[in-house]
Amino acid sequence: MDFLTHLINGISLGSIYAIIALGYTMVYGIAKMLNFAHGDVIMIGSYVVFITVSTMGFPTILGIVIAMAICTVLGMTIEKVAYSPLRNATPLAVLITAIGVSYLLQNIALLVFGANPKSFKSVVPFEPLVLADGQLVITGVSIVAIITGVIIMVALTLFVNKTKAGCAMKAVSEDRGAAQLMGINVNGTISMTFAIGSALAAIAGVLLCSAYPTLTPYTGSMPGIKAFTAAVFGGIGSIPGAMIGGLLLGIIEILGKAYISSQLADAIVFAVLIIVLLVKPTGILGKPINEKV
Amino acid sequence: MAMLEIRDIEVYYGVIKAIKGISFDVNEGEVIALIGANGAGKTTILHTITGLLQPKKGTISFDGKDITKTPAHKIVSMGMAHVPEGRRVFSQLSVFENLKMGAYTRKDKAEIEESLAMVYSKFPRLEERKTQLAGTLSGGEQQMLAMGRALMSHPKIVLMDEPSMGLSPIFVEEIFKIIEEISASGTTVLLVEQNAKKALGIADRAYVLETGNIVLDGDATELMNNETVKKAYLGE
Numbered sequence A: 001m002d003f004l005t006h007l008i009n010g011i012s013l014g015s016i017y018a019i020i021a022l023g024y025t026m027v028y029g030i031a032k033m034l035n036f037a038h039g040d041v042i043m044i045g046s047y048v049v050f051i052t053v054s055t056m057g058f059p060t061i062l063g064i065v066i067a068m069a070i071c072t073v074l075g076m077t078i079e080k081v082a083y084s085p086l087r088n089a090t091p092l093a094v095l096i097t098a099i100g101v102s103y104l105l106q107n108i109a110l111l112v113f114g115a116n117p118k119s120f121k122s123v124v125p126f127e128p129l130v131l132a133d134g135q136l137v138i139t140g141v142s143i144v145a146i147i148t149g150v151i152i153m154v155a156l157t158l159f160v161n162k163t164k165a166g167c168a169m170k171a172v173s174e175d176r177g178a179a180q181l182m183g184i185n186v187n188g189t190i191s192m193t194f195a196i197g198s199a200l201a202a203i204a205g206v207l208l209c210s211a212y213p214t215l216t217p218y219t220g221s222m223p224g225i226k227a228f229t230a231a232v233f234g235g236i237g238s239i240p241g242a243m244i245g246g247l248l249l250g251i252i253e254i255l256g257k258a259y260i261s262s263q264l265a266d267a268i269v270f271a272v273l274i275i276v277l278l279v280k281p282t283g284i285l286g287k288p289i290n291e292k293v
Numbered sequence B: 001m002a003m004l005e006i007r008d009i010e011v012y013y014g015v016i017k018a019i020k021g022i023s024f025d026v027n028e029g030e031v032i033a034l035i036g037a038n039g040a041g042k043t044t045i046l047h048t049i050t051g052l053l054q055p056k057k058g059t060i061s062f063d064g065k066d067i068t069k070t071p072a073h074k075i076v077s078m079g080m081a082h083v084p085e086g087r088r089v090f091s092q093l094s095v096f097e098n099l100k101m102g103a104y105t106r107k108d109k110a111e112i113e114e115s116l117a118m119v120y121s122k123f124p125r126l127e128e129r130k131t132q133l134a135g136t137l138s139g140g141e142q143q144m145l146a147m148g149r150a151l152m153s154h155p156k157i158v159l160m161d162e163p164s165m166g167l168s169p170i171f172v173e174e175i176f177k178i179i180e181e182i183s184a185s186g187t188t189v190l191l192v193e194q195n196a197k198k199a200l201g202i203a204d205r206a207y208v209l210e211t212g213n214i215v216l217d218g219d220a221t222e223l224m225n226n227e228t229v230k231k232a233y234l235g236e
């Protein structure tokens, strides 16, 4: 029963990682860049929910919607201001800029919200589900995280595979020039990708802070790095890869904490990543990289 | 006034001047061939016309409108389609999805269906393989897809960059027959070709390009009998 509990917790944490990883992987697939500030968008989203719901007393759903809207605008603004001028720059210049944006967001948060941790009130009002005579306890947050994860994954898969805009996204990710010749606005598509990823980051932030209720300006960075790891793990650029990578990472982390060592859990996660990349450098579902010159 | 007017364009890659001040016209209904050796600048010219590259100097006008600074994604809805060098079909998308992307800027569903039926009738192989991923098509089939995709935008003019490249003789025949059909249906064609003999065979007029300059131009039949052209491009 313990194992089942850990597994469910792992799937729940993994769903949150998967939601964040989707943002990384979509942006990588379309814009060919690693948006290191993605984790910090999660943090901003969480603060927005904290302020609107806990401080101002808005209904939870409204707070989440506001957070998604603010993160969407934030993500699109970051892309427009910081990344789009670098469209033809070297990957290293873009990477350094992204790290810069990440620090900028953390420091703005430090300035505005202060360094004191805020205690985030879970947005999930349900009682834990107690099964098997109390041997199996599933928290409300776990259930909501898993359901939300499933909904987002299904919706995103349908969007990318079944809609014209999704098709255009795949076209841009494969060949920007040819996509433009079809009349697809590449800048618009990149902007839309950032918008989707950032809205998902807001959702992930709320779930994360409901499960781990301490909110600081650095809240987003570790989950951000883990989700990035998950995206690489599954094959960066691949949407199903991000889902699988996120879930596996969450499960490995929780099981590692439970059965090996809670201090070493993060090290185990990264060790697994290194092993996977040694065996299959492009990640679980990654396609062979053929860089065009 | 010609449908497409190129005036004194100069195009650079960094500091390298690839196109050194070129002017030419394409009139409505014509088939114009642009021939020249590897590296002469043919692809560069087509990319500049459709907005993938910006000229440093000179102007391009299409249907009386200055399109020199128009971004690439706005050109196709003006009635210009481009079959790029090396096909560049979307390999992760199916044949059908590739064709749909060709009609990306069009809204009228019935008209899109009509174009789709026209493309399938020109290229029955595409219909047979509509659910297949484009990346798994043979080279010749990919070329058909690239042409079909361009036709899906219902263009007034099609720019084609070496459509016969790497194809077997039977496919080359097929592709040239289709270019003639496209022209016969009223679409203007600007054709870049290595296969100068075939290109001059179907063209009305032609321009000969050498390292960024136009060195010869005239009626296709005239050029076919030109000694320089014969030596350099027809291998006679």
Ligand SMILES: Nc1ncnc2c1ncn2[C@@H]1O[C@H](COP(=O)(O)OP(=O)(O)OP(=O)(O)O)[C@@H](O)[C@H]1O
Binding pocket: B013, B016, B018, B036, B037, B038, B039, B040, B041, B042, B043, B044, B045, B085, B194
């Ligand atoms: N991206 C680029 N960067 C730098 N130089 C380039 C680039 N693309 C083309 N060139 C140069 O510009 C010149 C013209 O190239 P272009 O591709 O237009 O020739 P082409 O006539 O289409 O040749 P081919 O018949 O081989 O396709 C060449 O000297 C080429 O090396």
Ligand SMILES: [Mg+2]
Binding pocket: B042, B043, B044, B085, B161
């Ligand atoms: Mg070329």
